[in-house]
Amino acid sequence: MNTTIMLFLLQDGITNGAVYALLGLALVLVFAVTRVILIPQGEFVTYGALSYAMLATGQVPGTARLAVAMGVVAFGLDLFVVRKSLRLRRVARSVALNIAFPVAILTVATALASPTTPIAVNIALALLIVAAIGLFLYRIAFQPIAHTSVLVLLIASVGCHLALQGLGLVFFGAEGLRGPALSSAALTIGPLRFTGQSIAVYGLTIAFIVGLWLFFGFTLMGKALRATAVNRLGARLVGIRTTLSGQIAFLLASLIGAISGILIVPITTLYYDTGFLIGLKGFIAAIIGGLVSYPLTAIAALVVGIVEAFSSFYASNFKEVIVFTLILPVLVLRSLAAPAVEEEKD
Amino acid sequence: MAMAQRLPLIVFALVMAAIPFLPGVPPFWIVLLDNIGLAALVAMGLVLLTGVGGLTSFGQAAFCGFGAYTTAVLTTTYGLSPWLTLPLSLIVSGIAAVLLGLVTVRLSGHYLPLGTIAWGIGLFYLFSKLEFLGRNDGISGIPPLSIGSFKMIDPGTIYYAIWIAVLVSAVLTMNLLDSRTGRAIRALRRGHVAAEAFGVQTPRAKLLVFIYAAVLAGLSGWLYAHFQRAANPTPFGAQSGIEYLFIAVVGGAGYVWGGVLGAGIVVILKEILQSYLPYIFGGQSQLETIVFGILLVGLLQLAPTGVWPWLMARLPFKPGRKTPDVSLTLPARERAPASPSVLLQIEKARKQFGGVIAVNDVSFDVHAREIVALIGPNGAGKSTTFNLITGVLTATSGSISVLGKKTDNAPPQQIVKLGIARTFQHVKLVPDMTVLENVAIGAHLRGHSGAISSMLRLDRADEAKLLAEAARQIERVGLGDQIDQLAGSLSLGQQRIVEIARALCVDPMLLLLDEPAAGLRHMEKQRLAALLRQLRDGGMSVLLVEHDMGFVMDLADRIVVLDFGTKIAEGTPEAIKTNPDVIKAYLGAAA
Numbered sequence: 001m002n003t004t005i006m007l008f009l010l011q012d013g014i015t016n017g018a019v020y021a022l023l024g025l026a027l028v029l030v031f032a033v034t035r036v037i038l039i040p041q042g043e044f045v046t047y048g049a050l051s052y053a054m055l056a057t058g059q060v061p062g063t064a065r066l067a068v069a070m071g072v073v074a075f076g077l078d079l080f081v082v083r084k085s086l087r088l089r090r091v092a093r094s095v096a097l098n099i100a101f102p103v104a105i106l107t108v109a110t111a112l113a114s115p116t117t118p119i120a121v122n123i124a125l126a127l128l129i130v131a132a133i134g135l136f137l138y139r140i141a142f143q144p145i146a147h148t149s150v151l152v153l154l155i156a157s158v159g160c161h162l163a164l165q166g167l168g169l170v171f172f173g174a175e176g177l178r179g180p181a182l183s184s185a186a187l188t189i190g191p192l193r194f195t196g197q198s199i200a201v202y203g204l205t206i207a208f209i210v211g212l213w214l215f216f217g218f219t220l221m222g223k224a225l226r227a228t229a230v231n232r233l234g235a236r237l238v239g240i241r242t243t244l245s246g247q248i249a250f251l252l253a254s255l256i257g258a259i260s261g262i263l264i265v266p267i268t269t270l271y272y273d274t275g276f277l278i279g280l281k282g283f284i285a286a287i288i289g290g291l292v293s294y295p296l297t298a299i300a301a302l303v304v305g306i307v308e309a310f311s312s313f314y315a316s317n318f319k320e321v322i323v324f325t326l327i328l329p330v331l332v333l334r335s336l337a338a339p340a341v342e343e344e345k346d
Numbered sequence: 347m348a349m350a351q352r353l354p355l356i357v358f359a360l361v362m363a364a365i366p367f368l369p370g371v372p373p374f375w376i377v378l379l380d381n382i383g384l385a386a387l388v389a390m391g392l393v394l395l396t397g398v399g400g401l402t403s404f405g406q407a408a409f410c411g412f413g414a415y416t417t418a419v420l421t422t423t424y425g426l427s428p429w430l431t432l433p434l435s436l437i438v439s440g441i442a443a444v445l446l447g448l449v450t451v452r453l454s455g456h457y458l459p460l461g462t463i464a465w466g467i468g469l470f471y472l473f474s475k476l477e478f479l480g481r482n483d484g485i486s487g488i489p490p491l492s493i494g495s496f497k498m499i500d501p502g503t504i505y506y507a508i509w510i511a512v513l514v515s516a517v518l519t520m521n522l523l524d525s526r527t528g529r530a531i532r533a534l535r536r537g538h539v540a541a542e543a544f545g546v547q548t549p550r551a552k553l554l555v556f557i558y559a560a561v562l563a564g565l566s567g568w569l570y571a572h573f574q575r576a577a578n579p580t581p582f583g584a585q586s587g588i589e590y591l592f593i594a595v596v597g598g599a600g601y602v603w604g605g606v607l608g609a610g611i612v613v614i615l616k617e618i619l620q621s622y623l624p625y626i627f628g629g630q631s632q633l634e635t636i637v638f639g640i641l642l643v644g645l646l647q648l649a650p651t652g653v654w655p656w657l658m659a660r661l662p663f664k665p666g667r668k669t670p671d672v673s674l675t676l677p678a679r680e681r682a683p684a685s686p687s688v689l690l691q692i693e694k695a696r697k698q699f700g701g702v703i704a705v706n707d708v709s710f711d712v713h714a715r716e717i718v719a720l721i722g723p724n725g726a727g728k729s730t731t732f733n734l735i736t737g738v739l740t741a742t743s744g745s746i747s748v749l750g751k752k753t754d755n756a757p758p759q760q761i762v763k764l765g766i767a768r769t770f771q772h773v774k775l776v777p778d779m780t781v782l783e784n785v786a787i788g789a790h791l792r793g794h795s796g797a798i799s800s801m802l803r804l805d806r807a808d809e810a811k812l813l814a815e816a817a818r819q820i821e822r823v824g825l826g827d828q829i830d831q832l833a834g835s836l837s838l839g840q841q842r843i844v845e846i847a848r849a850l851c852v853d854p855m856l857l858l859l860d861e862p863a864a865g866l867r868h869m870e871k872q873r874l875a876a877l878l879r880q881l882r883d884g885g886m887s888v889l890l891v892e893h894d895m896g897f898v899m900d901l902a903d904r905i906v907v908l909d910f911g912t913k914i915a916e917g918t919p920e921a922i923k924t925n926p927d928v929i930k931a932y933l934g935a936a937a
Contacts, residue, residue: 037460141643148650151402154459155595156646158588163639170636280467287460317475324468331449331461 004191009309015198015267017305018205019260023282024297025212026256028289032216033225033249035150036142039157041257042279043164044130046272048258049265050172052126053179058115060106062171063129067102070136074098077140098139102132119180127258134254137164138246146246147232161276168272176269179262201263208256209298216294225249281308281323288330355517362509366502377501380573382606382613383508387566389593389605390515391559396591397599398523399555400535401451402459404587405466409560411473411582412439413567418485418577419478428491428572432565439564440557447556452549466587474579484578491572504573511569512606515562518801519602522558525800525809526793529783531555533776539738540774542758544767544852545791554797563590592642598652600778607654615641670782670813672821676792679765679853686750687714689856689887690735690766694744697730704730706911707744712856717878717888719898721922722908723931728891729771731908732860735889736768737761763791767849768858771891773841777834781825781844784833786816788851819847824873839865843874850881857881859890863897875901899923907931 023041030038051061075098082090105128112121141160145152183196216222228235228245235242260278261270285304289297304323311322366376388406396402416438417431426434450461474482491498491507498504522528530551533541538548571577589612597608619634649656690712697705705727712718720728733739735746740755747753748764767788775784789812795805820829823843828836833844842862849857859878863871871894878888878901892898898905899919907915907922909931915922922928 144647145650148646151396151459152595152646152650154402155592156643158592159639159642159646161639162588162642163636166633166636166639170633280463283460284464287457287464318471320471321468321475324464324471327461327464328449331453331457 005313007190007192009313010306011192011194011198013306013309014302015201015305016308017302018201019264019278020282020285020304021205021298021301022208022256022260023279024285024289024301025208025294026253027279027282027286028294028297029212029256030249030253031286033228034138034142034146034153034246036153036157037150038253039154039161039276039279040137040164041253041282042275042277043161043168044134044254044257044275045261045264045278046168046172046270046275047133047164047261048126048130049179049261049270050168050177050272051129051258052122052262053177053265053270054172055109055113055117055122055125056115056119056180058113058117060109060113061126061129062167063133064102064106064109064125066167066171067129067132067136068106070133070140071098071102074136074139077144098136102136105129105132119182123182123262126262127255130254130258131251134250134257135247137254138250142250143243143246146242165273165276168275172272174272176271176274177265178269179265181266182263197263197266204259204263205298209294213294221248277320281305284323284327287327355513359513362513363506366505373501376505378613378617380501380505380508382609383505383512384566384570384573385590385593385613386512386606386609387515387569388563388590389597389609390512390519390602391562392590392594393597393599393602393605394519394523394531395555395559396594397601397604398535399531399552401552401556402591403462403556403559404459404584404591405446405462405469406559406563406590407582407584407586408466408469409439409442409563410567410570410586411469411577411579412442412560413564414571414577414582415473415479415485415567416564417568417571418488421489422485422487423478428489432568435568436561436564439560439567443557443560444553447553447560451552451556462587463584467584470579470583473582480578482579484576486576488571488575488577490575498572501573504569508569508573511565515565516602516606519558521803522797522801523602525805526786526790526795526812527551527554527797527800529779529787530790532779532783533787536774536776539758540770541787543736543738543762543770544787544848545759545762546787547759558797594652596642596645596652598654598656600651601654601658604652604654607657608652611653670817671810672814672817674811674814676789676811676815676853679792681765681855688712689714689749690889691747691750692731692735692744693747695731695734695741695746696743697727697734697739698742703911705734705741705908708908708911708913709744710906710913710916712887712889714855714887715882715885716903717882717890717901719902719905720889720891720908721893721895721898721905725910726908727911728908729860730911732768732858732891735761736766736858762852765852765855766858767852767854767856769842769845769849769860769862771860773838773845775833775841775844775848778832780830781820781833781836781847782813782816782829784844785820785847785851786812788819788848789815792851792853816847816851819850820844822850823847823877837865839867839870842866843870846874846877855886857886857888859888859892861891861893863892863894871897 023045027038027041030036047063051063054061075094078094078098079091105125109125137160141156142153145156181195181197182200185196187194187199216226224235224240225245225248228240228242232242261275264270281304282301285297285301288300304326307326308319308323312319315322365371365379388410392403392406413435416435417428420426420431420434421428446465450458453461473479479485491504498507523532530541530546531554533546534548534551541548570581593608593612594605595608596611597606598604616634616638619637623633623637688711692711693709694707695705695709696703696707708727708731720731722728730739734741737753737756737758737760745752748766753761792815793808793812795808799805817829820826823846825840825843825847828840833841836844842865846859846862863874866874875897882888902919905917905919905922906913907928914927914931915925917925
């Protein structure tokens with residue numbers, strides 16, 4: 001192998017790895033706060049990416065309408081829960097969040113739909129759409145069963161993945177899409193060429209890792225979110241609004257997913273079902289990080305990206321096999337390090 | 347099985363056998379029933395693995411793949427008879443399960459399902475890339491099953507092979523669950539500490555269910571290959587793995603028939619969605635996945651335990667329970683020939699958790715026919731001392747000897763063999779098992795039947811003795827009326843008594859009771875004290891941790907007082923009552 005190829009593979013691996021790191025971080029975040037293993041994370045990626053790509057061509061993506069529909073359902077659930085004590089302020093807040101917010105996005109998206117809309121506006125719209133979907137997804141699918149076991153939450157999560165992936169096909173069709181690049185700047189160091197796109201990927205990943213670490217380690221809100229994960233009842237008793245914690249976690253996760261999608265859609269063609277595999281690779285990183293550690297997850301994601309790049313060069317047929325078996329040695333190590341006394345499970 | 351329990355099964359078998367002969371049954375229904383049977387086999391394994399054993403797997407479809415590809419390669423490339431490949435398919439699935447299981451079953455909680463997703467997908471890609479498995483195209487031209495010159499080509503004939511497999515597997519699985527090994531498996535979901543305290547080798551039990559589920563999936567794969575007469579990677583991917591788990595959860599993951607019912611519901615629902623949705627919404631593809639996903643989320647909100655238990659709760663009649671024949675007896679546990687008077691000797695035992703010294707060089711003995719109480723304020727290290735004695739924790743230094751022999755940090759399964767049985771401060775019973783079944787776990791080491799003899803019902807003599815012993819101990823502690831209730835439905839005080847009965851099933855020489863009187867009413871406490879005195883007079887020793895001073899002072903022959911991990915006093919109740927150090931520890935310096 002010559003050095004140039006190695007450098008290229010490394011660069012490729014690190015770029016992909018950075019995206020996996022973003023997704024891994026979001027998975028860790030959601031699991032740490034809600035105990036939900038977020039399989040639909042991959043759908044947030046494709047929804048973000050393909051909504052952005054469609055907006056860029058001047059169309060209004062179906063996801064904007066999905067956000068409105070989910071908002072209506074969420075509003076219905078809110079009303080049902082507070083039916084015994086309907087107070088104007090409560091209802092007004094629910095209307096503002098669940099109805100007015102997505103309708104406003106849809107209206108703006110429809111009004112601005114044109115191939116000449118600035119990239120920044122399209123990005124903002126795509127992010128808002130996916131953020132709304134993430135928020136309502138928690139309200140509809142997970143909030144009512146937030147107290148149940150990890151297994152039940154996991155199955156519900158699978159159900160959401162199936163529904164959202166199916167809807168993805170309806171919205172975006174079976175054809176893949178690509179979006180316009182965020183910037184055309186480029187930088188050449190030795191044999192390597194860094195596009196503005198890949199530099200944005202690195203920068204955002206690092207920013208998120210540092211941001212999440214600061215948020216969870218040093219802010220009261222971050223600590224409240226972690227407390228919710230450890231003991232919902234205890235968190236409620238000390239005055240933490242556990243529902244709010246879950247909503248914030250889903251909001252962040254959907255935003256991170258959408259950002260990852262928008263970052264990669266100018267580099268690779270994305271299909272409605274690509275997100276699942278990308279999300280799973282983020283998973284591998286998250287598992288290696290033990291679903292608790294952000295820095296470890298980020299490092300693991302880079303390793304996954306690099307292994308993937310090298311195996312696609314040397315054994316392209318077995319690329320996925322290699323990436324997914326990567327997890328087994330990690331599991332073995334985790335088994336050996338497993339504590340002797342385990343906490344009682346419910 | 348009693349006749350009353352066997353009857354619904356026989357009726358079900360007869361109905362299933364008659365369906366292909368009914369006039370007017372469309373051939374398409376038979377195909378559906380074939381698919382239901384194939385899915386039910388996999389789901390049944392998942393019931394045992396996930397619903398009962400608490401090990402969630404998304405990778406079962408890969409084991410179907412092992413079964414299907416084994417027979418596909420051997421029958422097409424090597425021309426073997428399908429009947430010859432049946433055991434080979436099961437063995438290959440089983441070996442794959444051993445290899446993957448050794449890695450995965452030791453993982454706790456969510457690592458396991460995530461791990462199974464990962465290797466499930468890895469194996470799917472492996473199937474679709476290997477040359478000798480035909481890559482993405484798979485292998486076609488697999489011969490049909492045949493008996494003599496009769497070939498099972500059409501769906502109506504292989505139907506019988508599939509459903510015989512389902513019924514036989516269901517009976518074997520139910521037999522397994524209703525046995526000594528089955529109780530060990532059912533205890534897994536509640537954590538391993540309690541089961542191990544009674545000699546259950548939990549890693550081995552987990553591996554057993556993992557292999558069992560994989561072999562059932564392999565059987566389904568083998569049938570699938572000869573039903574479709576082809577094998578390609580698609581049905582063995584992650585999506586199918588997820589679907590099998592879905593089937594088990596929909597039907598009722600804790601129930602064998604839940605797996606079959608779930609398979610029926612899901613296969614039929616998918617069929618309906620696939621054939622009718624395009625009419626309603628005009629040809630949009632993948633609509634069934636959307637509806638499917640939404641239904642799944644909705645169902646979990648309405649009935650998180652599945653349809654089968656929901657259905658059973660609405661039945662007008664309840665299945666009767668058999669009462670154990672208490673005239674049967676188990677041979678007593680083997681005892682050391684010459685018992686020295688010191689049963690348990692603790693010398694300078696020490697346990698550090700990082701910088702915290704939970705037990706600080708504590709020494710004391712327990713003699714034969716003696717009730718010793720271990721008391722001290724909260725956090726004094728009493729329960730930690732119990733955990734050191736029973737092998738749940740390993741001591742940092744010091745030694746613990748039983749009958750003069752050092753235990754050398756032996757695991758709990760070894761300690762219980764020495765005749766030391768315990769209860770727990772936080773009750774560790776299996777709430778959805780009856781009192782009888784919970785207590786019978788205590789007699790685990792006194793039975794010998796393994797998984798295979800249980801499945802084939804060769805364990806009945808052994809099993810009857812275990813249940814008789816359990817019933818006798820339940821009677822002894824005064825819970826005879828509650829014997830058939832679910833342990834989770836008893837009051838906390840009663841659950842503590844159930845734990846004592848379970849410990850007595852070990853036939854112990856030393857009973858370790860961690861706060862047995864907590865949550866008991868006055869009369870119940872007196873009855874408990876009388877029982878413990880009677881046990882002592884019968885030759886047993888008792889070491890107990892208790893906060894109720896009246897109870898302890900009346901009952902104990904000797905008291906050991908711990909404070910902040912250190913022994914501060916030891917003596918008769920009278921001496922302890924007036925000991926200035928003890929008064930200081932409990933009431934503060936000024937008292």
